[in-house]
Amino acid sequence: MTSLLAVEDLGATGIREVLRLADSFVEVSERAIPRVPALRGRTVATVFFEDSTRTRLSFETAAKRLSADTMTFSVSTSSVNKGESLRDTVETVAAMGIDAMIVRHRSAGVPWQVSRWIDASIINAGDGWHEHPTQALLDCYTVRQALGRDDPFPGLRVAIVGDIKHSRVARSNVAAFSALGARVTLVAPPTLMPPSLEGWPVEVSHDLDAVLADTDVVYLLRIQAERMNEALFPSLREYSARYGMTRERAGRLCSSALIMHPGPMNRGVEIAAEVSSLPNSLITRQVTNGVAVRMAVLFRLLGAPEASEALVAHA
Amino acid sequence: MTSLLAVEDLGATGIREVLRLADSFVEVSERAIPRVPALRGRTVATVFFEDSTRTRLSFETAAKRLSADTMTFSVSTSSVNKGESLRDTVETVAAMGIDAMIVRHRSAGVPWQVSRWIDASIINAGDGWHEHPTQALLDCYTVRQALGRDDPFPGLRVAIVGDIKHSRVARSNVAAFSALGARVTLVAPPTLMPPSLEGWPVEVSHDLDAVLADTDVVYLLRIQAERMNEALFPSLREYSARYGMTRERAGRLCSSALIMHPGPMNRGVEIAAEVSSLPNSLITRQVTNGVAVRMAVLFRLLGAPEASEALVAHA
Amino acid sequence: MTSLLAVEDLGATGIREVLRLADSFVEVSERAIPRVPALRGRTVATVFFEDSTRTRLSFETAAKRLSADTMTFSVSTSSVNKGESLRDTVETVAAMGIDAMIVRHRSAGVPWQVSRWIDASIINAGDGWHEHPTQALLDCYTVRQALGRDDPFPGLRVAIVGDIKHSRVARSNVAAFSALGARVTLVAPPTLMPPSLEGWPVEVSHDLDAVLADTDVVYLLRIQAERMNEALFPSLREYSARYGMTRERAGRLCSSALIMHPGPMNRGVEIAAEVSSLPNSLITRQVTNGVAVRMAVLFRLLGAPEASEALVAHA
Numbered sequence: 001m002t003s004l005l006a007v008e009d010l011g012a013t014g015i016r017e018v019l020r021l022a023d024s025f026v027e028v029s030e031r032a033i034p035r036v037p038a039l040r041g042r043t044v045a046t047v048f049f050e051d052s053t054r055t056r057l058s059f060e061t062a063a064k065r066l067s068a069d070t071m072t073f074s075v076s077t078s079s080v081n082k083g084e085s086l087r088d089t090v091e092t093v094a095a096m097g098i099d100a101m102i103v104r105h106r107s108a109g110v111p112w113q114v115s116r117w118i119d120a121s122i123i124n125a126g127d128g129w130h131e132h133p134t135q136a137l138l139d140c141y142t143v144r145q146a147l148g149r150d151d152p153f154p155g156l157r158v159a160i161v162g163d164i165k166h167s168r169v170a171r172s173n174v175a176a177f178s179a180l181g182a183r184v185t186l187v188a189p190p191t192l193m194p195p196s197l198e199g200w201p202v203e204v205s206h207d208l209d210a211v212l213a214d215t216d217v218v219y220l221l222r223i224q225a226e227r228m229n230e231a232l233f234p235s236l237r238e239y240s241a242r243y244g245m246t247r248e249r250a251g252r253l254c255s256s257a258l259i260m261h262p263g264p265m266n267r268g269v270e271i272a273a274e275v276s277s278l279p280n281s282l283i284t285r286q287v288t289n290g291v292a293v294r295m296a297v298l299f300r301l302l303g304a305p306e307a308s309e310a311l312v313a314h315a
Numbered sequence: 316m317t318s319l320l321a322v323e324d325l326g327a328t329g330i331r332e333v334l335r336l337a338d339s340f341v342e343v344s345e346r347a348i349p350r351v352p353a354l355r356g357r358t359v360a361t362v363f364f365e366d367s368t369r370t371r372l373s374f375e376t377a378a379k380r381l382s383a384d385t386m387t388f389s390v391s392t393s394s395v396n397k398g399e400s401l402r403d404t405v406e407t408v409a410a411m412g413i414d415a416m417i418v419r420h421r422s423a424g425v426p427w428q429v430s431r432w433i434d435a436s437i438i439n440a441g442d443g444w445h446e447h448p449t450q451a452l453l454d455c456y457t458v459r460q461a462l463g464r465d466d467p468f469p470g471l472r473v474a475i476v477g478d479i480k481h482s483r484v485a486r487s488n489v490a491a492f493s494a495l496g497a498r499v500t501l502v503a504p505p506t507l508m509p510p511s512l513e514g515w516p517v518e519v520s521h522d523l524d525a526v527l528a529d530t531d532v533v534y535l536l537r538i539q540a541e542r543m544n545e546a547l548f549p550s551l552r553e554y555s556a557r558y559g560m561t562r563e564r565a566g567r568l569c570s571s572a573l574i575m576h577p578g579p580m581n582r583g584v585e586i587a588a589e590v591s592s593l594p595n596s597l598i599t600r601q602v603t604n605g606v607a608v609r610m611a612v613l614f615r616l617l618g619a620p621e622a623s624e625a626l627v628a629h630a
Numbered sequence: 631m632t633s634l635l636a637v638e639d640l641g642a643t644g645i646r647e648v649l650r651l652a653d654s655f656v657e658v659s660e661r662a663i664p665r666v667p668a669l670r671g672r673t674v675a676t677v678f679f680e681d682s683t684r685t686r687l688s689f690e691t692a693a694k695r696l697s698a699d700t701m702t703f704s705v706s707t708s709s710v711n712k713g714e715s716l717r718d719t720v721e722t723v724a725a726m727g728i729d730a731m732i733v734r735h736r737s738a739g740v741p742w743q744v745s746r747w748i749d750a751s752i753i754n755a756g757d758g759w760h761e762h763p764t765q766a767l768l769d770c771y772t773v774r775q776a777l778g779r780d781d782p783f784p785g786l787r788v789a790i791v792g793d794i795k796h797s798r799v800a801r802s803n804v805a806a807f808s809a810l811g812a813r814v815t816l817v818a819p820p821t822l823m824p825p826s827l828e829g830w831p832v833e834v835s836h837d838l839d840a841v842l843a844d845t846d847v848v849y850l851l852r853i854q855a856e857r858m859n860e861a862l863f864p865s866l867r868e869y870s871a872r873y874g875m876t877r878e879r880a881g882r883l884c885s886s887a888l889i890m891h892p893g894p895m896n897r898g899v900e901i902a903a904e905v906s907s908l909p910n911s912l913i914t915r916q917v918t919n920g921v922a923v924r925m926a927v928l929f930r931l932l933g934a935p936e937a938s939e940a941l942v943a944h945a
Binding site for chain 1: 659661662663664665683684687688690691694893894895897914915917918920921
Binding site: 344346347348349350368369372373375376379578579580582599600602603605606 | 670671673699701703704705715717718719721722723725726727
């Protein structure tokens with residue numbers, strides 16, 4: 001593997017390897033000096049054509065903890081918005097001497113294009129509504145950690161709730177959870193479902209209340225306020241009434257059920273503020289694990305085969 | 316002490332400790348390799364909801380010279396402007412694993428809110444018109460250094476001149492200088508004074524010329540041009556005529572008097588260009604000392620008790 | 631030499647020294663850990679009053695590979711746009727303790743002003759239409775590398791094609807190539823030529839096709855779309871037809887001719903997409919060499935005389 005463009009690049013075996021590798025890096029992250037020399041001398045560039053400070057910082061923190069150098073190329077979509085400019089930008093960054101490029105773009109497929117233009121390893125950090133594979137990996141890791149078993153996934157009932165249609169997080173999580181054997185149910189009003197779900201290994205529901213009692217993991221997606229302008233749902237209030245994880249609904253989950261959200265949250269819309277801080281809410285844990293899981297992905301792509309000892313050596 | 320939100324968190328004793336600690340870091344800053352390993356493995360995040368590249372760089376330089384890692388989260392007030400989003404942002408940054416967060420926000424009190432949400436040490440880098448404690452500390456340090464005495468403050472006559480009403484620098488400096496025993500006089504037109512000064516340990520004057528001869532330190536505040544639109548004074552020219560530190564006024568100060576300004580200066584408005592480069596102007600020195608004083612604050616908050624030797628060890 | 635403001639600061643001897651020094655840093659850049667300790671403890675600040683992420687990253691990568699610390703001060707021209715504010719900004723950055731400042735500004739002459747205000751070494755990274763000396767140095771280096779001879783310049787025929795009038799790259803390259811003995815021809819429509827070429831050591835042509843066969847290096851400048859609004863040429867299409875490096879024109883170059891462009895390219899305007907990836911196109915190589923050449927410049931300005939061994943020591 002030289003790039004991570006989509007969850008299916010990894011397959012179930014690859015996902016499991018990343019999760020196990022991440023265990024080591026969670027341990028590293030808890031040290032007084034959370035740094036290993038594994039990628040010393042490597043350069044990791046973040047090239048984000050769409051703003052996301054939090055995702056960028058997570059990757060850059062991961063790279064630094066592996067002792068890699070980082071290079072940040074932030075571009076507003078306005079200044080680099082034509083195909084040729086995109087190519088020019090990534091070729092220029094690559095020519096300065098990098099080993100991996102983390103790419104985010106509002107158009108699906110851009111990371112694949114980039115991987116054809118340059119030699120560095122490419123990590124897709126979100127392309128349009130398409131994929132966001134490291135988010136799915138950190139979500140799987142967080143479930144596995146919370147449940148305390150090496151392979152809790154077979155038969156696990158995961159409900160992904162909200163704006164499935166516009167969500168790369170949903171697509172990557174469907175791929176990852178179902179590859180590991182979980183049973184995924186998508187829950188949304190018809191207007192927020194993709195036009196066709198043919199081939200998706202999922203069940204579908206339009207009624208969150210009907211699903212709650214039979215769910216082990218409730219994964220809430222962010223509602224973007226601008227969708228309301230597209231009349232995909234009547235109001236934030238009505239959305240919240242039917243699909244929001246209110247305190248009352250949280251109370252009807254089985255006691256071991258887990259609550260997740262990729263952030264940033266709209267507290268009071270898809271999730272009540274008080275639900276986000278319940279003991280079974282993993283939202284902060286997802287962010288923390290994000291760094292370790294991205295360390296695992298970077299190490300897997302860039303670490304020398306003989307580097308497995310370096311992995312946990314002290315920096 | 317785990318956070319520095321306001322000058323009064325330190326008290327006179329704490330301020331004096333920071334000033335003495337800063338002496339060590341001034342020495343470090345003058346080395347060929349101005350770096351000590353004191354905070355190796357720690358991560359310091361700057362989270363600025365209001366732009367200030369110079370303050371951010373001062374903190375980040377301080378953190379790097381202590382061998383800490385830095386994380387920069389820059390946000391325009393437009394993108395993260397609601398209470399919940401603020402909380403989401405700081406919780407996310409904290410969850411990635413940080414030890415201190417430097418916060419600037421245009422609303423007073425935000426650093427206190429943040430300190431209730433997250434576990435890291437919080438440093439207030441300016442909240443609205445309220446406080447900017449490290450600015451006051453570096454100002455006190457610079458006066459002490461210029462006067463060459465360990466405690467020059469008792470009875471020292473400090474005049475703070477300009478837009479007191481909208482100035483967090485004024486509020487923090489009043490607190491710090493008066494805690495150390497200085498006598499502070501505020502000089503401004505009535506429209507630029509706070510509506511009430513009850514409880515402030517200060518004297519008040521509307522006439523700069525009457526104050527000049529009896530002042531040891533003249534501290535000039537920045538006039539923000541947008542205040543003119545609020546009709547708080549008739550014109551920049553008229554402001555300058557009555558409250559600007561012109562060459563003529565500088566000549567009427569006693570020969571040992573010091574001139575200070577927190578920057579950025581409006582040369583020709585609150586201070587004449589030629590005055591800013593007089594030998595008794597400390598403006599550049601304030602910036603230089605800012606790094607050492609912030610090293611002292613970071614070390615005091617994050618340094619292990621047993622780290623006092625590490626303090627001056629070579630990196 | 632303490633600053634690099636213009637190519638003529640170096641003269642032919644200085645240019646040759648930089649090119650030879652860059653050979654060492656090209657070697658360093660190809661190592662598994664591309665880093666030397668030569669500038670450990672030094673701080674290099676980039677202060678760009680005009681956006682250019684790629685140039686800034688090239689300088690910062692160069693500084694990091696020399697083990698220097700970097701400080702980034704990005705300013706939109708709107709926020710710091712008056713002479714006094716410019717001075718305040720650079721004096722503030724300098725006062726934090728830096729050794730070199732890389733300055734870009736849309737007005738010619740600003741780096742000279744800055745060098746009078748502060749003590750650090752100044753590198754001009756582009757001032758208006760005036761100079762961009764490190765671009766010229768990396769271009770000369772790339773030609774020398776491609777031709778595989780230590781001094782291929784005497785008599786070398788270099789054609790610089792495009793918007794000469796508004797190009798600092800053209801001015802610096804004219805100075806550098808002609809100082810080394812090359813014969814430079816400027817090729818452009820009259821509207822894109824400077825009003826006077828008196829004293830320029832160049833020949834002039836308005837006909838690219840007449841020049842092609844007698845050229846060893848074709849250097850294409852970027853056409854900025856906003857020039858069209860100034861009616862300096864009728865349309866991008868017409869410009870391309872008369873001055874663009876099309877595949878057909880590339881075929882009429884002599885077989886050893888080299889094609890260069892400072893980036894970012896407008897593929898399809900001044901250069902056809904397919905031409906940019908021909909084997910004799912050096913565009914990617916220019917970017918790669920840019921890092922090594924800037925390492926050479928930084929080392930020459932900041933390296934201790936006794937540091938020549940440190941130059942290639944492993945970090």
